[in-house]
Amino acid sequence: MKITIAGGHGKIAMLLHPILKDKGHSVKGLIRKPEQAEALRRAGAEPVICDIEKEEDISEAVGRADAVIFAAGAGPGSGAERKWTVDRDGAVKLMKAAHKNGIPRYIMISAMGLDKPRGNEVFQVYQKAKAEADEALRNSGLDYTIIKPGRLTDEPGTGNVALAPDLPRGEIPRQDVARVIAEILEKPETAGHTFDLVSGDTSIRDAINRALAKAPGR
Ligand SMILES: NC(=O)c1ccc[n+]([C@@H]2O[C@H](COP(=O)([O-])OP(=O)(O)OC[C@H]3O[C@@H](n4cnc5c(N)ncnc54)[C@H](OP(=O)(O)O)[C@@H]3O)[C@@H](O)[C@H]2O)c1
Incomplete structure (x- = not known):
């Protein structure tokens, strides 16, 4: 499978590249800083320079692919404005690029608890921006899967998770999020689903299969 990841140097993305490469996929990562290119190559992805805030149409950078993954984010140090321009608008630009390039599949790294925004003003804007991006994706006509992790940690992954449409708040190592995304990419039946x-x-495999077995309409 050919996969393009927006936010190619993000912490989850950098854990995902080698997993996808080992599974035989070919991966492109969009980055805005040329100095990150070598790290991507070492992790097994082809770097493509593309600032998803500055570019209106990112379809050329996204290129031909079977699936795209939105792993970008303005990050905790940014102000409210960049929550809209990266977390919402960047995700929407990736949807437009997917449509333009005939890419059917879109995996979104969203976040838990967006329906009950909490925290300071900037964090609330972040949650609204992420919620609007998720809504745009649900209405996009693409084969989407929205993954909503709890608080991310840099602990080593355990390979054991809880995955369901609605879960109590919790945390998860980024490595396990990367593993879940890799598994979901290879399960087309996860399209149309949103999971905490x-x-x-x-x-991971059993958690996905159980969540699908319990999904409405089955
Ligand atoms: N932190 C949490 O507890 C938590 C919980 C649930 C969900 N999430 C979501 O999970 C996502 C992924 O997490 P993570 O830790 O892997 O994120 P991360 O390490 O912060 O990575 C985000 C990436 O987005 C890139 N980016 C920012 N602006 C860009 C632009 N204009 N053009 C291109 N790339 C741009 C950044 O690149 P630069 O180096 O150029 O800035 C960075 O590499 C987060 O963004 C967040 O929305 C986070």
Whole structure:
């Protein structure tokens, strides 16, 4: 599979590149800083320079692919304005690029608890921007899967998770989020689903299969 990841040097993305490469996929990562290119190559992805805030149409950088992943984010140090321009508008630009380039599949790294915004003003804007991006994706006509992790940690992954449409708040290592995304990419039946994701006691494959078995309409 050919996969393009927006936010190619993000912490989750950098853990995802080698997993996808080992599975035989070919991966492009969009980055805005040329000095990050070598790190991407070392992690197994082809770097493509593209600032998703500055470019209106990112379809050329996204290129031909079977799936795209939105792993970008303005980050905790940024102000409210960049929550709109990266977390919402960047995600929407990736949807437009997917449509333009005939890419059917879109995996979104969203966040838990967006329906009950909390925290300071900037964090609330972040949650609204992410919620609007998710809504745009649900209405996009693309084969989407929205993954909503709890608080991300840099602990080593355990390979055991809880994954379901609605879970109590919790946390999860970025490495396990990367593993879940890699698994979901290879499960087309996850299209049209939105899942909360935290650490748990079920293997990733079983957690996905159980969530699908319980999904409405089955
Ligand atoms: N932190 C949490 O607890 C938490 C919980 C749930 C969900 N999430 C979501 O998970 C996402 C991924 O997490 P993470 O830790 O892997 O994120 P991360 O390390 O902050 O990575 C985000 C990436 O987006 C890139 N980016 C920012 N602006 C860009 C632009 N204009 N053009 C191109 N790339 C741009 C950044 O690149 P630069 O180096 O150029 O800035 C960075 O590499 C977050 O963004 C967040 O929305 C986070």
